[in-house]
Amino acid sequence: MNRLNYIIKRILQIIPVLFVVSILIFFLLRFIGGDPARLILGDKATKSAIKALQIKLGLDQPLITQYWIFLKGIFKLDLGDSLSLQVAVSYLLKQRMPVTIKLTLFSALLAIIFSLPLGYLAGKYKDHVWDHTIRTLTLVFISMPSFWVGLLLMILFGVKLGWFPAGGWDETNLFTQLRSLLLPAITESLALTALLMRDMRNSVADISQMDYVYFAKSKGIKQSAVRKHHIFRNALISYVTLVSINIAYMLGGSVIIETVFALPGIGKLMIDSIFNRDYQVVQSLVLLFAGLVMLVNLITDILYSFLDPRVSY
């Protein structure tokens, strides 16, 4: 029951933040973005044509009314129409979201698969050759700009060797989708792999020195059991936080990766909409990103309680 109360409280905390975010983004874009009707019709449009479009788009209403319509729309999942693409924003999102989510999950999966064992081994064999190699790799991975790595992978495996498509998205089946996603996912996962590897290494190295680990060993508990229950489980706590913080961060990174690899996800949509001054889409996307980040944070906090019984509410 306690856990349920906590979850409800956390969800209630999210609502005011999202509300402020929606106000902020709506008014900022309205004040500085310029008149959408003029942007759609171009400089040569007549005054009456602009006026007519303004009325059609509801731009003649007071700002507060416009905001109210936007807010009501969010609850009805009706986010208005894209100004440049002339389709419903909700339709665009439904079409583009899966690509970004698949890319993010695939990257996170790759990062976890590599960082978990490698980081653990580096921590276990602290200060050995193995440890130094992994630490050097970490440093290099963190310092490389993702868009550069993406371009290099594209040149090597896409253009020169032709093993993978040099960008683009093949929706046909699961296999072609994975093929389109592999290079982008590797690119996006490198920095995360490095961060996670370093965290796992440091945790394992630190925890192995703890009194309770010595105690468990001297009590005669099997080595493998000490590693599994005393060291590994404790190291997982900060690891899981880091995964979730970075999933939120990777959603932002998708903007860059999707642009490099020409993947039709929401990140690419965001950049295209910014260049098209399509604020109807931009404001919905920003809100969506914020919502996703808070959702990920909520899930982390809940996961915590299962991983670490010491967390109380």
Place this chain on the structure above:
Amino acid sequence: MINIKTKIETRDKKRKPLPDWMQKPTFVVGLVIVIMFVFIALFPGALTNQDPLEINVAEALQKPNSHHLFGTDEYGRDIYTRILYGARIDLAMGVFGVLIPLVIGGILGLIAGYYGGLFDTIVMRIIDVLMAFPFTILVIVIMSILGAGIRNVFIALWLVGWMSYTRLVRGEVMKAKNTEYIQAAKVEGFTDKRILLRHLLPNVISSAVVFAASDVVLCMLTGASMSFLGLGVQLPAPEWGAILNEGRSYISYAWWITLFPGLFLAFNGVGFSLLGDSLTDLLRRKGR
């Protein structure tokens, strides 16, 4: 166990003369790399006699050769020269993108942590809202509102960067506030200003400074990626991300436009990361 420990201690005593930081090869290597880039940024003309903006269509898209070390771009501009001159912009984005937030965020954290109350609540709520956005998205949105250009890249980095420092410093102040030396200073009747600046600041700033060293890499990469997306520094300015963006159109046959600027970005990043990492280590050891 005890034997090993005493052994280590005696060995340490023999090696004492070198100061801590010089014993760390990672710190020294990082420092050398960073100094090298600072030199390039200050005196790019010392290493090349060409002009980063000079167009020479006759020599367009040449492979790396003895005259053009890193090849040329589609206008025949020398990539090597453009990269050297670009160091100034990229290094500035990294360093000044961090310096201002460190100072402003630090001050906010100091005040919020020390006084608490309404100010603290307001600052923390603002951070809550801003933290709801992924970092890159926030910078992109600000850039799209402000418009492209180097000045706006700085503004965007400043608007986003201060939060981490406020949170770091505030947390440290809250911990230190109740320690005996601060209580003693209060009993002595020192002014708040003196306690904040002379007693608290030196004790709480180190974690923020360490974070700043690795934050430089993040700021530089973010600034470069804005140019790469076409939202930041605009061509023909010689900025590494902008050069990479330019190279993207020629990726199938002119790999050199892409390879070299990224290599410089990464190498520069490694330098700052090495510095940051070894600073963290040194601090940890001191804390023990």
